[in-house]
Amino acid sequence: MSALVGAFTAILAIVSVPSTAHAAGGATCEGGNFRVILPGGQTFSARGGYKVKASNLANGSVIQVRGKYIDYDVNVSTFAVYNYTLTGAAGADDMTGGVRTPLFTSKEPAIANNALDSGDLDIRLDTQSIELRRDGRNIKMKIQAKDCSQGGIFQMEPEIDAGGTIVFTHVLAPGIYYYVNPYTLKVNFGNSAMVVGKDSPQVATKTYQDDFKTVWSVTAGGRMGGVLGEDAVESSPSATSCPQDCQAQNQIHGSVDVLDPRYDD
Known part of the structure; x- marks a missing residue:
């Protein structure tokens, strides 16, 4: 039996332990601050925008x-x-129990x-966040992320000049697996401890899924993202279709239920 399906039962046992439940309330980003280290060792860490010439990037x-x-x-x-x-x-x-994961x-x-x-290469650093952007030959790529213990976006x-799609392949690290969350009935990834996350696509189609890998076809201007912790188990609707200037998160007017008891008050 596939671990993607078999983990459904295993996760039930894990999440039923109230002593490990995390309180809902959002991500902790206190002290979060990215720095970027170039191949030659030059480091950027202060808030601001930086440009690295192509000639300085092997x-x-x-x-x-x-x-x-x-x-x-x-x-x-390739980004x-x-x-x-x-x-x-x-x-x-913290979801890791202090363990690098x-x-x-x-x-x-x-x-x-x-x-x-x-x-x-354009680099923009702000409090708890980063944006990387590079415009190449007929294609542009952008990465945005926040530095949070959980719930930080990625x-x-x-963006392709001629339009079309790009295939993205996600491969999980050893000890992490995809599973069907029994409370949300959506596919999460995580481990047997408290780590939980979810792929967050926009204008993208999943073309393959197994226990440790997913493959997505992403329309130019769409995105592949991810969320962690409480954000990964909310009962919020799927992201809206957005082929240009997509945002990492859609606004929610009001509140959404958190169905997974690990993140329920």
């Missing part, structure tokens, strides 16, 4: 994004993301290996 090299709560690496030529990890730093809404081995858009190499957005 093709296929990797920049390191390091936060208080979240770490990951980005290939400068593929590797080793997306919760650091285990202490926070009121990799969530994704990779989040890869299927674009040509040198598609972005002609463009400069979004990858492609």
Whole structure:
């Protein structure tokens, strides 16, 4: 039996333990602050905008994004993301129990290996947030993220001059798996402890799913994102169709129910 289905029963046992329940109330981002380390070691950490010339970025090299709560690496030529990890730093809404916890081995858009190499890299750092942008040959890529212990957004957005779609492949880290949440009946990812998340697509179609990998076809101007913790188990509707200038989150007027008892007051 597939772990995606079999985990349904296992998760019931996990979430029924009230002593491990987290109180609802939003993400803890206190102290969150990303810094970006270039392949040559130059580091940006202060709030503001920075431009790195294409000539200073070796093709296929990797920049390191390091936060208080979240770490990951980005290939400068493709904007593929590797080793997306919760650091285990202490926070009121920590899901890791203080244990460094990799969530994704990779989040890869299927674009040509040198598609972005002609463009400069734009970096914008703000309190608890980051935006990376690079305009290459007939394609633009953007990454937005917040540095929070849970609930922080993460979004990858492609823009293709000729339109069309891009395939994104998400591969979970060892110890993390996809499962059907028995309370929301939606697919989450997580582990046997308290870590829980959800892929958050917009203008995207899932074309493959197994226990450890998903494949999505994303329309240009759409996005592939993700949310963690309470945001991953809300009973909110799916994201609206948005082919241009998509936002990481849609506004909710009023309140939404949190059905998973791990995040219920």
